[in-house]
Amino acid sequence: MTNEITGKTYDIQGFSVQDGPGVRTTVFLKGCPLRCPWCHSPESQRFNTELNWMSIRCLGIDACGYCVNACPKGCITRGETTINALGDSITFPAVDKTNCDECGLCAKACKATALYMCGTDMTIAEVMRRLTHDKPFYETSGGGVTVSGGECLSQPDFTIELLRQCKENGINTAVDTTGFVPWSAIERALPYTDMFLYDLKCMDSAMHKQVIGVPNELILENAQKIAEHGGKLWIRIPVMPMFNDSREHFDKYGEFLTTVKDAVINIQLLPYHKMGISKYDRLLTNEQVFVAEPPSDALMEERKAQLEARGFTVRIH
Ligand code: SF4
Ligand code: SF4
Numbered sequence: 001m002t003n004e005i006t007g008k009t010y011d012i013q014g015f016s017v018q019d020g021p022g023v024r025t026t027v028f029l030k031g032c033p034l035r036c037p038w039c040h041s042p043e044s045q046r047f048n049t050e051l052n053w054m055s056i057r058c059l060g061i062d063a064c065g066y067c068v069n070a071c072p073k074g075c076i077t078r079g080e081t082t083i084n085a086l087g088d089s090i091t092f093p094a095v096d097k098t099n100c101d102e103c104g105l106c107a108k109a110c111k112a113t114a115l116y117m118c119g120t121d122m123t124i125a126e127v128m129r130r131l132t133h134d135k136p137f138y139e140t141s142g143g144g145v146t147v148s149g150g151e152c153l154s155q156p157d158f159t160i161e162l163l164r165q166c167k168e169n170g171i172n173t174a175v176d177t178t179g180f181v182p183w184s185a186i187e188r189a190l191p192y193t194d195m196f197l198y199d200l201k202c203m204d205s206a207m208h209k210q211v212i213g214v215p216n217e218l219i220l221e222n223a224q225k226i227a228e229h230g231g232k233l234w235i236r237i238p239v240m241p242m243f244n245d246s247r248e249h250f251d252k253y254g255e256f257l258t259t260v261k262d263a264v265i266n267i268q269l270l271p272y273h274k275m276g277i278s279k280y281d282r283l284l285t286n287e288q289v290f291v292a293e294p295p296s297d298a299l300m301e302e303r304k305a306q307l308e309a310r311g312f313t314v315r316i317h
Contacts, residue, residue, distance in 0.1 A: 026145075054116075
């Protein structure tokens with residue numbers, strides 16, 4: 001029966017070298033309780049399957065326009081006219097999501113897949129077939145499987161059973177988590193998790209809540225409990241200008257991490273970059289996008305040295 005448990009995924013990426021050691025296959029689950037303004041995967045935030053649109057694939061209303069008639073609720077009309085990469089004028093569809101029930105009829109009508117539904121219900125058996133297919137690459141590279149999101153432990157039954165079956169198949173496992181989940185979910189995952197890729201976004205709880213939408217106490221407590229229970233932490237710190245990049249803030253990181261030092265196998269500093277910005281247009285929600293200048297290489301090296309001075313292994317990127 002466990003093979004029939006379903007999870008809502010939005011991607012499965014092979015040959016990943018960014019999600020833990022070696023070559024990995026990463027399963028991305030939909031839905032997250034946090035709202036980081038710099039999120040590089042905004043399509044991961046909501047828990048439901050939702051309509052997305054990629055302008056680069058769209059043929060335009062005049063050449064195609066099947067989506068307009070496909071929508072039974074009249075959500076799609078003529079939108080703005082712009083000049084495409086070939087220098088031609090093109091009128092895009094405008095999608096008003098106010099009355100949209102995410103029925104997906106417009107995506108079915110869109111042969112160019114410019115409109116598509118993001119979020120697929122997959123069974124454990126379906127995902128495991130994909131993960132075991134890549135097993136030779138894990139074995140030769142020291143890699144494995146990473147379950148990520150969104151927040152994958154917000155779908156605990158699916159994530160934990162997936163981890164259990166990976167271990168049963170001799171596959172190394174990592175859980176990429178915000179830490180903002182009930183301890184019970186982490187505790188259940190622990191026996192099947194070789195390491196937690198654990199995000200520490202900000203050490204000031206009030207600022208964490210103001211910017212990200214939730215406080216950080218639960219995140220810090222869960223990191224300490226993982227350490228107490230013998231789990232391993234691969235700490236990830238997104239370095240954000242004017243938010244957590246100061247020397248004083250990194251002193252706080254250093255102080256906290258020293259309390260869980262035996263569990264920390266690596267600290268990864270991730271400098272803010274602007275590459276995810278274009279994804280926000282795909283959501284069709286007119287959300288405000290956070291834009292800032294990335295931290296300089298010199299600042300990143302300084303913050304790295306600050307944590308190394310406390311005896312940690314630190315890498316940038
Ligand atoms: S998904 Fe939304 S926009 Fe598309 S056809 Fe259904 S109601 Fe209309
Ligand atoms: S059906 Fe697809 S390609 Fe055609 S206009 Fe609509 S979104 Fe663009």
